[in-house]
Amino acid sequence: MLRVEQASAQIDGVTVVRSATLEIAKGGTVALIGRNGAGKTSVLRSIMGFLKLTGGRVTFDGGDLRDVPSHRRPFLGIGYAPEDRRLNGSFTLEENLRFPGEVMQLSAAELRRRMELVYGVLPELHAMRTRPAAGLSGGQGKMVALGRALVAGSRVILLDEPFQGLAPVLAQRYGAALRELRQVDRELGLLITESNPSLLRSFADEIYVIERGETSRQDALPDSSLADSDLH
Amino acid sequence: MFLQTVLLATLDGLSYGAQVFLVAVGLSLIFGVLRIVNVAHGSFYAIGAYVAASFGLLLAASGLSPWLSYPAMALSAVLVGVLLGGLLEVTLLRRIYGKEQVLQLLVTFAVFMIFEDLQKAIWGVSPYFVNTPLSLLGTVNILGINYSLYQLVVVPAFAVVVLLTLRYVLRSTRIGRIVTAVTDDREAAAAMGVDAAKVYLLTFMIGASLAAFGGALASGSTSLVPGMGSGMIILSFAVAATAGLGRIEGAAVAALMIGLGRSIAVYTAPEFDVLVPYLIMFVVLLIKPQGLFSVPQTRKV
Numbered sequence: 254m255l256r257v258e259q260a261s262a263q264i265d266g267v268t269v270v271r272s273a274t275l276e277i278a279k280g281g282t283v284a285l286i287g288r289n290g291a292g293k294t295s296v297l298r299s300i301m302g303f304l305k306l307t308g309g310r311v312t313f314d315g316g317d318l319r320d321v322p323s324h325r326r327p328f329l330g331i332g333y334a335p336e337d338r339r340l341n342g343s344f345t346l347e348e349n350l351r352f353p354g355e356v357m358q359l360s361a362a363e364l365r366r367r368m369e370l371v372y373g374v375l376p377e378l379h380a381m382r383t384r385p386a387a388g389l390s391g392g393q394g395k396m397v398a399l400g401r402a403l404v405a406g407s408r409v410i411l412l413d414e415p416f417q418g419l420a421p422v423l424a425q426r427y428g429a430a431l432r433e434l435r436q437v438d439r440e441l442g443l444l445i446t447e448s449n450p451s452l453l454r455s456f457a458d459e460i461y462v463i464e465r466g467e468t469s470r471q472d473a474l475p476d477s478s479l480a481d482s483d484l485h
Numbered sequence: 486m487f488l489q490t491v492l493l494a495t496l497d498g499l500s501y502g503a504q505v506f507l508v509a510v511g512l513s514l515i516f517g518v519l520r521i522v523n524v525a526h527g528s529f530y531a532i533g534a535y536v537a538a539s540f541g542l543l544l545a546a547s548g549l550s551p552w553l554s555y556p557a558m559a560l561s562a563v564l565v566g567v568l569l570g571g572l573l574e575v576t577l578l579r580r581i582y583g584k585e586q587v588l589q590l591l592v593t594f595a596v597f598m599i600f601e602d603l604q605k606a607i608w609g610v611s612p613y614f615v616n617t618p619l620s621l622l623g624t625v626n627i628l629g630i631n632y633s634l635y636q637l638v639v640v641p642a643f644a645v646v647v648l649l650t651l652r653y654v655l656r657s658t659r660i661g662r663i664v665t666a667v668t669d670d671r672e673a674a675a676a677m678g679v680d681a682a683k684v685y686l687l688t689f690m691i692g693a694s695l696a697a698f699g700g701a702l703a704s705g706s707t708s709l710v711p712g713m714g715s716g717m718i719i720l721s722f723a724v725a726a727t728a729g730l731g732r733i734e735g736a737a738v739a740a741l742m743i744g745l746g747r748s749i750a751v752y753t754a755p756e757f758d759v760l761v762p763y764l765i766m767f768v769v770l771l772i773k774p775q776g777l778f779s780v781p782q783t784r785k786v
Contacts, residue, residue, distance in 0.1 A: 303672055327678040339673035341666050352666065353677040355659050405677050 254279045254442050255300070255331070255409050259309035261466075262299045269295040271466040272309060276459075277409055277442040282435065284457035285446045285468070292466035293446035294336060297411045300444075301326055301333050328357060332406020334398040336413040342387030346378060349386050349397055353405035367407065371400040374434045377426075392423035399430065409442035416452050424452070431456065489630055494748045496627075500636040500706075502744020503644035507699030508717050509724035510651065510736045511692035517731030518668045518688040521578060522586070524593040526696050527718025528600035529565055533697025534704040534713065535608045536561040541615035541704070554617045555639075558701035566694025574689040582685070601714065610711050618705030633706065640702050647695065648737050655733070664688060668731075696721075723766045729776025739769075739777060 255277040262270040269292050277283045287293050298304045300311055302323035311318045313329055321329065332353075340349050350371055354364040372379045375396050381389070389397065395415055402410045415431075416424050434441070447453050454460065460471035512526045540557040544550075573596060581589050622634040655661040666674040667684045675681050699717075703709075724743055728735030743762045750758040769777055 301676055303675070322680070323672075324675040324678055324680045327676065333676040335673060335676070339670050341662075341669050343665060343669075344662065348662065352662060356663060356678040401677070 254281075254314060255444075256312045257296065257300060257309070257468075258312065260296075260299055260306050260311060261308035262295060262304040262306050264295070264304065268307070269466050270299055270304070273299075273463065273466065273468040274309075275444075275461045275468055277444050278458075279408075279442060280439050281459065282443045282445070282457045284450070284453040284460045285444060285463055286448070286450045286453070286460060286471075287446070287463035288448055291463045293448075293463055294413055295466065296463065296468070297333065297413050297444070297446065300411060301331070327353060327405040330406050330408030332402035332404070332410040334402035334410065334412045334415065336417060340386040340389070340394055340397055340401070342385065344386055345382065346384050346386055346389065346397055347382035350378070350382075350400050350404055353401060357405075364404070367404045370434075370437065371403050373437060374403075374430050375400055392419050392427075395419060395423075395427065396430070399427070403434075408440070409444065412443070412445045414446050414448065416447060416449070428452070428456065489628065490752050492628060493630055493632075494752045495745065496630075496632055496637060497751070498745035498748035499741070500640045500744075501748060502741040503641040504699045504703050505717070505720055505724055505744055506644050506737050506740035507647060507702070508696045509721035509728075509740055510647065510733055511695030511699075512718075512721050513725045513728065513731055513733065513736050514651070514695070515689055515692035516725065518664060519578070519582065519685050521582065521589050522593070523578075523692075524590060524718060525573065525596040525600055526593075526692070526721065527714035527716075528597055528604075529570065529693045529696035529714075530700040530703075530717045530721075531604055531709070531714030532569065532600065533562050533565045533700030534709050535604060535613065535700075536565055536697070537701035537704040538613045538615045538709055539608075541617050545615075545617065551617050551621055554615075554621075554705075558618070558705070559698065562694050562698035562701050565697035566690050566692075570690045570693030571686065573693075574686050578689065579682070579685075597714070597718070601711070604714075605711055608709075613704075613709040614707075615704060616706070636706055640706075643698070643702060644737075647698070648733070651733050720762055723762045727766045727769045727777060729778045732776065732778040735776065735778030 257273055257275050259272040259274055260270055261268060261272055273292070273296050275283060275285065275296075285293055285296060295304055299306060302318065302321065306319070313331070318326065327333075341352070344352065350368065351364065354367060359367070378396055378400060381393070386394070386397065399412065399415065402412065415427060419427060431443070431445075435443075445453060445457070450460070461468045462471055508526065508530050511529070512523065515521065515523055515526070537558045540561055541554050544553055544557060577592060577596065581592055618639070619633055619635045622639065624631045624633050625637065655664060663674070663679050664684055666677065667679055667681050671681045703713075720743065724736055724739045727743065728739040743765055746761045746765050747758055750761040
């Protein structure tokens with residue numbers, strides 16, 4: 254469904270993504286593992302179009318996304334939860350969740366369907382829905398960011414280091430929510446980045462490792478690099 | 486008469502504060518969303534005033550109802566904001582978002598100088614005065630003072646309408662939430678489907694229209710002279726800085742403070758009238774360096 258083919262991208266003249274290649278199939282769960290600074294976020298930002306590609310391409314359903322501006326990509330069904338949550342503090346929790354639907358002017362029925370999906374997977378958010386987002390804890394914020402990405406993208410969602418900075422209990426809860434999501438929506442594609450491979454190994458169908466902006470399928474990687482990526 | 490002086494100063498301050506508010510709130514809105522300090526903002530005020538005055542003269546010459554000069558004011562403001570503001574945003578400002586502030590200041594300052602000369606080229610240097618809006622409504626007598634109804638009611642009323650509309654739109658509508666989201670984080674907003682470039686353009690047009698509207702209202706009661714834009718931009722900077730840049734209600738309060746302070750000075754110590762706004766700003770910033778109404782930044786991580 255979503256393919257990154259030999260993509261390269263630069264930030265201020267420094268190449269941060271080097272011929273990265275990965276594919277997310279319909280209903281697939283893909284993990285992108287790499288240390289801090291390896292280029293995980295840059296790959297996601299390239300998929301969203303925030304980084305302009307200097308080579309290669311990103312395709313969705315076979316169509317090149319080059320001419321699709323970033324803000325049109327959610328309309329295709331791509332949702333993105335940045336690592337640092339980036340909720341709107343002056344909105345309530347629910348306003349944050351509904352916001353992408355409001356922007357895209359989804360029909361009331363479609364928005365309701367997506368909100369039900371979110372509250373179904375993350376029921377704890379429902380009780381807090383009228384709280385201002387500025388008052389949420391880091392872990393709660395991550396859950397809202399996941400929910401918001403689900404409202405934005407109905408076909409594939411990109412989660413940037415969702416487990417980063419979560420207390421173990423919350424990380425477990427977050428993992429359970431993702432499993433639940435997998436059960437409820439079998440068509441949805443998931444791309445999750447993480448620096449700690451052990452968190453996703455049991456969960457992902459496919460694992461890619463990224464190092465210095467270069468991706469490789471995990472099977473093809475020598476053990477030493479894997480051990481490396483465990484060290485952070 | 487002491488009481489009459491106080492009353493006059495208050496009424497003048499209200500009317501003047503209302504005009505300053507319109508300009509300052511536009512400046513503040515543009516800064517809040519686009520993160521750009523637009524030195525050319527005062528030019529929109531001046532050009533709005535000149536365009537409204539020209540419309541006034543046209544109306545007088547054409548023999549149409551002079552009452553049309555009020556809608557003509559709003560029309561001039563929108564024209565200036567949308568056409569001139571839009572042109573500036575699309576051709577120039579778009580290239581300098583996120584660049585160093587020095588560059589932004591230099592570019593917008595250059596635009597300001599170009600606009601100043603354009604005004605002189607188009608409208609000349611002799612004062613313009615179109616008092617139809619003022620004379621149409623006549624005056625009222627308050628405690629022995631004859632005061633024009635236009636300055637007493639129309640100008641402040643428009644400022645209040647603008648304030649309430651902006652507040653309502655920003656807090657309670659879809660557009661407002663979109664603007665807020667872009668202000669917070671352009672990239673995150675784009676990931677939610679927001680066309681940030683469009684929001685920037687629209688915000689700039691609205692901000693410029695507000696300044697032009699301030700000018701259009703001023704054209705009804707003051708004579709237009711070259712340099713009126715520079716005076717206003719400095720004053721509205723003072724208001725916006727006193728309020729905390731990007732704060733809308735704050736701009737209203739600060740504009741009132743500075744408008745009143747200035748007109749009190751005009752009547753009691755005229756040699757200081759230029760100084761008073763800065764004194765107020767100085768004292769406020771000394772006590773609250775982020776401005777009167779700044780809110781603590783919510784944590785991002």
